[in-house]
Amino acid sequence: MNWQAITVNTSDEAIEAVSAILMDGAGAEGVQVNDQVTPVKITAYFEDNAAIRHIIQTIKTALASLERYGINASPATLDIAGISEKDWSDNWKAYYHATRITRHLTVVPAWESFLPQQEHEYPIFLNPELSFGTGTHPTTKLMLQALETVVRGGETMLDIGTGSGVLSIAAKQLGVAQILATDVDDDAVQVARDNLLVNPIAQDVKVIVSDLMAGVDSAPVDLIVANILADVIELLIPQIWGYLKPGGYFMVSGIIEANAHHILNQFTDAGYQVIQHNQMGDWHSFIVQKLVDEEIA
Template identity: 45%
Template sequence: MNWIEVSVQTATESVDAVSNILIEAGSEGVAIEDSQDFFNVPDDGFGQIWKLDRSDFLEEGALVKAYFLETLFSPEIVSSIKEQILNLKVVGLSIEPNILTISEVAETNWATAWKQYYHSLKITRFLTIVPNWEDYETEHTDERIIRLDPGLAFGTGTHPTTILSLQSLENCIRGNETILDVGTGSGVLSIAAKALGAGKVRAYDLDDVAVRSAYDNILLNDYALDVEVVANNLLAGIEIETDIVVANILAEIILPLIPQAWSVLKPGGLFLASGIIETKKETVLTQLKEQEFEIIQVLQMKDWVAIIAKKPEEDE
């Protein structure tokens, strides 16, 4: 079986948006190479905890590769992709150098080759992401292992926005909370929530492929088997009273989610929002404050921001 590879060179801040465009265009999966992944490895206070070879990474920007079945590919798809990527500039995202190339590849050349770049990653003192094909021994009794087989579509947990989300969850979970994970992707945040002691966890994603990806990863982690994964448009129609809403999505999507998160959160509940490029931080903060959220903490890694906001207690 042959595939058509559509490769887009873009700016790091547009990786998620470009990936979504390619998947919505019918791609069977995307692979992402980001120059910032080399520089965004967290430090646990004992030195760099993930050994990387700089030559394995791009010098700058990012490369998003999408794969389409040859028999279903057409020039019209390319035209639509180009137009939608150009439209990202309207919402303030940088897309340069915006170079799109097309090539034909055999399935065996891409289905597993990306795995060589994905290794165990200690996110915090307590959370370590481990690919399902890799052997790993815990370093201490409090270490929680998150097993992932992220496939080609929804990431490995190494992107700064995901790292910030995981660190936020570790800061906020005390035990037995009800948590809603919006835009779950690979399911890593839902799995991490269970690893950290959350009670009921429900994951949502608009994309049916993401729902399947999350469910497959949940099956790799016995402690997370009770996580519910549901296809849904953000929190539309959801009336579950919850302690924490976590969302690692674009700022433009976080904005309409803010009133929805407010409506489902208990007084004192927390909204953990990540995926926010630095240039959009003030816009998101302003709308959170207008909704009467209290800003608890703003975290940042390179150009990416995560915000922890609290719905005030009723007597505050």
């Protein structure tokens, strides 16, 4: 079977929205995200049949609508090419190589061997077959840096919207003892489980399908992480209070410049203390702490 590869040239800000358009709106059979170039290239694959013209128009219409939601997807241009099934399965591997992300964490393709370049350098093996993150996007980098800042070893953690599972794997490498990871997307849950299998240290991470906290049955934990969009974080802030121990940390990213101040206010209004506010390009992350009873008083 042959395929049509439709590549959307877009911005960092629009990666998740464009990926959703291609996968959910247009019905792509697979997506790859190359965020190592400017503009970002998001390639979707479709069966090569008579429906392709309608699919292209659907994508163009959806891209044009993103501006109404405050998402800058420019240049939002399309490149279209025929591709064989073998290339569809393998060509995305060409630009994905081991990448040092933080002081201690290096993202490594699952098909590559890894030799640490320094003491206390830990691999995160990923096989990102779908659009659930390769570990190199600024939002992921910010979250990995946050984990390095906070984790001391022996903690319990919830990973909300786990995607590829990269944050759970990193947390286990840094010494977190127990993790429950969730995602609303069945495909993401399967991708995360597959990635956990190639990271022996993380094979005890439990991954479930859950819409935010709806399916979470957990005692309060030391850490909660969420690398998701600002509007979802806003919904999550009031939900997680009872799941976080007093003195525990909530770490979030996926917040664009325009939404950062609003999310900051949401945290302070909810009673959290902001420990760190970091920025990488247009993306923001926060580390906040749930105050213990004495501090609240």
